[in-house]
Amino acid sequence: MIMNNKDKITEVTFLLSLEKGFDNVSMKEIQEASGLSAGSIYYYFKDKNDILISLLNKYFVNNIPLLKEAIISSNASFMEKLTIAFIGTTTSFNKERIHGNSSILPEFNYEDYFVLMMSVYHQYPEVRHIYHEVRNDLNNFYQELIQEAVENGEISDDVDTKALSIFIQSCLKGHITLWLNQSDFSLEEIVGANLRMIKEIIEPTNIIGCEYSPLSNSIKLE
Numbered sequence: 001m002i003m004n005n006k007d008k009i010t011e012v013t014f015l016l017s018l019e020k021g022f023d024n025v026s027m028k029e030i031q032e033a034s035g036l037s038a039g040s041i042y043y044y045f046k047d048k049n050d051i052l053i054s055l056l057n058k059y060f061v062n063n064i065p066l067l068k069e070a071i072i073s074s075n076a077s078f079m080e081k082l083t084i085a086f087i088g089t090t091t092s093f094n095k096e097r098i099h100g101n102s103s104i105l106p107e108f109n110y111e112d113y114f115v116l117m118m119s120v121y122h123q124y125p126e127v128r129h130i131y132h133e134v135r136n137d138l139n140n141f142y143q144e145l146i147q148e149a150v151e152n153g154e155i156s157d158d159v160d161t162k163a164l165s166i167f168i169q170s171c172l173k174g175h176i177t178l179w180l181n182q183s184d185f186s187l188e189e190i191v192g193a194n195l196r197m198i199k200e201i202i203e204p205t206n207i208i209g210c211e212y213s214p215l216s217n218s219i220k221l222e
Contacts, residue, residue, distance in 0.1 A: 006044045009034050010054045018112040022052060022120055049127075052120065056130050060117060063088075064134055068141055078149035079199055082168065085142075086191045089172055090179070114176055135169075142168055155202045168198060 003011070012033040016025045027048055031038055045051045067088040071081045090110065121131055143165045149155045155164075171194040179187050 005034075005036060005040060006054070007058070009036065009041055009044060009051060010058050013051050014055050014059055015108070017055070017116055018108055022055075022116065023123065049124070052124065053127060053130070056120070056127060059113075061130060061134060064137060071145070078145065078152075078154045078202070079195065081145060082198060083191075083195060085172060086175065086195065090176060090187060090191070111180055114180055139165060139169065149202075159202065164202065167201070171198065 009030060013022075013025060013030050016029055016033060025048075027038070027041065030048075030051070031041060034041070045054070067085070070088060071084050074081060074084055076084070121128060143161060146155065146159075146161045146164055146168075150157050150159065150161065175190045175194050178185070179190055185193075
């Protein structure tokens with residue numbers, strides 16, 4: 001597949017940023033890596049921050065509908081859908097089960113990816129609204145999943161669905177930070193522990209209709 005110049009500029013900026021941090025990437029480096037003239041780059045982008053917005057849309061925002069579709073189309077139990085959510089937010093950005101086409105993204109180190117996304121959020125307040133919009137979208141999505149699980153009898157109907165949604169999203173976001181900042185536990189152990197604790201919370205003794213088997217001490221992230 002031939003990449004258009006705008007996407008090419010966005011991709012090389014992304015890859016350079018993974019290696020050096022977005023702040024440390026110069027327009028000259030983007031020019032050299034893309035093989036395009038300065039005039040061509042400024043034809044598509046007014047400045048480097050404009051490229052940043054394109055980068056976030058392509059490598060952050062566009063992941064969300066793909067992840068949601070993977071969860072919805074699985075037709076799985078609530079806990080299995082959460083497993084897909086954990087995997088999809090950590091190690092499946094360029095896997096076919098999330099994107100359908102592995103050529104959508106280049107290969108890259110996931111730890112570098114999350115460090116980049118976190119640093120951009122902190123250093124560029126003018127783009128934080130993009131992160132907030134994504135989080136609001138996911139909040140609504142997970143609340144809908146929880147409500148569906150209640151209706152299906154997988155979660156007791158006396159559960160505080162808003163509080164459960166907050167807790168699940170805290171686990172989804174927090175497990176990445178834990179993974180990046182310590183080496184005592186593997187990603188598989190962290191995800192497995194989160195899923196087991198969520199399962200214990202949502203499965204009181206009177207629950208019916210849930211056939212999801214207990215998780216082992218760790219899960220395998222393929």
